[in-house]
Amino acid sequence: MLDVPAKPAARFITFEGGEGVGKSTQVKRLLVRLNRMDIEAVRTREPGGTPKAEAVRAFILQGRSESWGAGAEAVLFAAARYDHVSSLIAPSLNSGKWVISDRFHDSTRAYQGLTGGVDDKLIRGLETLALDGHQPDITFILDMDPAVAFARVNNREIEKALAETGDRFEKEDLEWHRRLRQAFLAIGKANPERCVVLPAGQSEDALEQEIWDTLNRRFPELEAKAG
């Protein structure tokens, strides 16, 4: 028999946290690292990732569902997630591709649930329907003072204004974002087997290295592939 090295199992990795903490930056950097190791990986985001879910994204983030209330918005996020999981995430994992998502179900827990006041029973019920058992293998919660993260986002605003209309959750006040930060920290504390909270105020390079080291510790097959 040929001695072919085992292909690492496909992993589902999510990045979570408040606005401007560096999730998209680290998702892109992780994709580069995985591709360098010849690991096929799909980069995606929530809300979005599929044409139907992107339509829901535009509807919510343009503020068109704001008057419907946080409960109805949780249902909309879950509808987008249902399509995202069934049309993109599950098929990708089943075909051996890693999936890296910029936000996932913890954002609904934090924004609509813990910060928005939506009943936990509704949040959990929607989650069961939308995830259909596809829990992330690991979730990085990037944590930092929202006042500092806001300064980062403001630097990005001009680019963003040209690309799309503003995101309505970014317009909430600092006190709201401080509660959101605590919500993500509480999710991390309650799910230590899945969530890793990392300080996001460090440099992009240092944070990328911390994420990579964590993945190598968590998934020994990755380290074995690197040799």
Ligand SMILES: Nc1ncnc2c1ncn2[C@@H]1O[C@H](COP(=O)(O)OP(=O)(O)OP(=O)(O)O)[C@@H](O)[C@H]1O
């Ligand atoms: N570690 C870092 N140090 C300094 N600036 C950073 C760092 N990481 C990202 N940035 C910058 O901060 C801004 C926000 O980063 P990014 O878009 O990755 O955050 P995000 O968490 O995805 O934001 P959002 O939730 O609003 O989509 C960008 O201009 C990015 O270049």
Ligand SMILES: Cc1cn([C@H]2C[C@H](O)[C@@H](COP(=O)(O)O)O2)c(=O)[nH]c1=O
């Ligand atoms: C998945 C998800 C997202 N949100 C909010 C969080 C952000 O304000 C936007 C997404 O914008 P980003 O620039 O892509 O981060 O949507 C939410 O409230 N609930 C969710 O489930």
